[in-house]
Amino acid sequence: MAHERDLDIDDAALDLILAGARADAPLPSAALLARIEADAARLQPAPPPRAEPRRSWLAGLGALAGRLALPAGLVAAGLTGLWIGLSAGTGADFNGASVYDSAFGLQMIYEFPALAGLLPEG
Amino acid sequence: MKADSARGTSSEDAALLAAYAAGDPQAARTLMLRIAPRIHALAVRMLGDRAEAEDVTQEAMLRLWKIAPDWRDMGAAPATWTYRVAANLCTDRLRRRRRQAPLEPEMEPEDDRPGNEARMQGAARARALQAALAELPERQRLAVILRHLEGRPNPEIAEILEISVEAVESLTARGKRTLAKALAKHREALGLIDGT
Structure with a gap:
């Protein structure tokens, strides 16, 4: 009926x-x-x-020694000589403790485990 | 929606957007499924045209993907920001329409298979509501859709429309009154002839 069309919708119905x-x-x-998804991709x-990871020069030296088939003991002996020479310049004693106490020394031991056997006690 | 869960959802969306920007291929899909359906629903109800609503949804999501690498603190959650983009895109299209020929709200095809009375009634109600929404001024329509159909909280609507919460309350109240008047013309389609 026409008058029903004019009724507002109440809140509940809405x-x-x-x-x-x-x-x-x-x-x-x-x-x-x-x-x-295609846009996103x-x-x-x-x-x-x-x-x-950055390789240290020591690790590079180890890899080179491996490629050249140099005996590990020879490389370790060479590095020990280098360490003694560097230590002499500082007046520090060269012994096992001084190697283990330095970052450079620890890295040498890590790269060349044979070096540990060449270190003097102390 | 409770404020805490809204905040949680927002931070999850922000984390997903950051993961997308960092190259995580799963993050885009998850984020799309959280945001795109809401944007699509808003666009369908604003425009009354599914093809246009799809374009708006795709464009709004495209802008979200584009801004992802530079997303820091945009002053809004990703979903809120995308709602705002979609609202502006809808407004632009409605203005363009007014300059061109007016477009009738898209009508769902009639389903006249026997035994589908309830479905037909549902479709008639949806058409009546869409026609009534189309009579509302754009800002009122946006506010009513976001508040009463999308269920967004007033502070979020304020962010989307870039107005105060008080202005949102006023806009939704006026919008609801206008909608009730517009719907009164469709009482029969709404099944309200008997005063139910």
Whole structure:
């Protein structure tokens, strides 16, 4: 009837209509989602390259000795001589403790384990 | 939505966007499934046209992907920022439409298979609501959709529309009154003839 069309929708009825619409939200199509994903892949920055760990010159020396098939004992003896020469310049005693107490010494032991056997006690 | 869960969702979205920018291929898909359906629903209800709504959704998401590497503190959560972009895109399209020929709200095809009375009633209600929403001024329409159909909290709507919370409250209240008047013309489609 005509007069019924003129009635306002009350708050309760409006809330009911809105709740029904909320539960029935329009969903995106699979094609749209595929397009969005393709855009994302196209624009995605490349992951940063993994940094190679820096090799010390000692490790490089070890690798070179390996390539040249030099006996490890010979390389270790050479390095021990180098260490004694460097230590002499500082006036420090050369012994096992002084090698283990320095970063350079520890690195030499790590790279050339045979060196440990050549160190004097102390 | 409770404020705590809204904050949690926002920080999760921000973390996903950062992961996307860092090259995580799964992050884009997860973030898309969290944000795109909401943007799409807003655009469909604002524009009443699914093809245009899809374009708006794709464009808004495209802008999110583009800004991802530079996303620091944009002053809003990723979903809120994307809502704002989509709202502006919808407004632009509605203004362009007004300069061109007016577009009737898209009508769902009639489903006249027997035994589908409830579905037909549901579709008629959806059409009536869409037609009534189309009668609202744009800002009121945006506010009503975001508050009453998308269920966004007033502070977030304030961020999306870049107005105060008080202005949002006023806009939604006026929008709801205008909507009730517009819907009164569709009482039959809404099944309210008997006063139910």
